[in-house]
Amino acid sequence: MPEMQKLLLEGKSKRLYLTDDPAQLILYFKDDAMAYHGLKRGRIVGKGEVNNAICEHLFTMLAKEGVENHYIRRLDDTSSLIRHVQMIPVVVTVRNFAAGSLCKRLRCPEGTPMVPTVIEYNLKTADFEDPLINISHIIAMHIATREEVDRMNETALRVNEILSRCMREIGIELIDFKLEFGRDKGKVIVADEISPDTARFWDANTREPMDIDRFRNDLGNVEQGYREILRRLMGTEE
Ligand code: C5P
Numbered sequence: 001m002p003e004m005q006k007l008l009l010e011g012k013s014k015r016l017y018l019t020d021d022p023a024q025l026i027l028y029f030k031d032d033a034m035a036y037h038g039l040k041r042g043r044i045v046g047k048g049e050v051n052n053a054i055c056e057h058l059f060t061m062l063a064k065e066g067v068e069n070h071y072i073r074r075l076d077d078t079s080s081l082i083r084h085v086q087m088i089p090v091v092v093t094v095r096n097f098a099a100g101s102l103c104k105r106l107r108c109p110e111g112t113p114m115v116p117t118v119i120e121y122n123l124k125t126a127d128f129e130d131p132l133i134n135i136s137h138i139i140a141m142h143i144a145t146r147e148e149v150d151r152m153n154e155t156a157l158r159v160n161e162i163l164s165r166c167m168r169e170i171g172i173e174l175i176d177f178k179l180e181f182g183r184d185k186g187k188v189i190v191a192d193e194i195s196p197d198t199a200r201f202w203d204a205n206t207r208e209p210m211d212i213d214r215f216r217n218d219l220g221n222v223e224q225g226y227r228e229i230l231r232r233l234m235g236t237e238e
Pocket of ligand 1: 102
């Protein structure tokens, strides 16, 4: 068991700890939830455990499909061992249907199909405002090279293919999700998390959100939405 050492950083829903191995970190998932750039805060009971299990499932599946990522293994109910990568401060959002900030920004009705799939980039900032940027900004500001941007794009679309298919099989529509990437020995790999905190998952029949939007928009049954995604992923659907 790797030894948890000093806290490296704390985010809205996770903590990162150094370990006795400089190449590995421990990712701890919190129950805390935050929305609207920190204006709304709360706690979703059991979220840390569910997100840890969902990440284990999805990152393991992606690795099997050849998508390199930072995930090593689950350690306990709420924490996992990951590779210590150098994070690229760009949030890559993949959108199959319009929702959230895209609807507000472009006055587009929620649920409008995005064909071909839309990819957006935001610059990660300390104040959670994360302004929208484009590829030329990323390259001109030396945030990432053109090759790295190409790799992030290709990987994001491949992750979208794999996740959309996996979710459709369990009656869930993948509306959108965000990814973050890191450099591991010079190679760009998927990092951070993929969970109902960072993706929109709608029940395919009812079109009801099962994700963090239940918290953001006070829809109730927040914990149930998260648990239902995990239950279906684990193949325990009745
Ligand atoms: O809010 P917006 O529509 O831009 O979000 C796009 C996707 O990125 C959603 O799945 C949302 O949950 C996720 N997201 C995130 N963290 C943020 C902003 C958005 O995980 N700070």
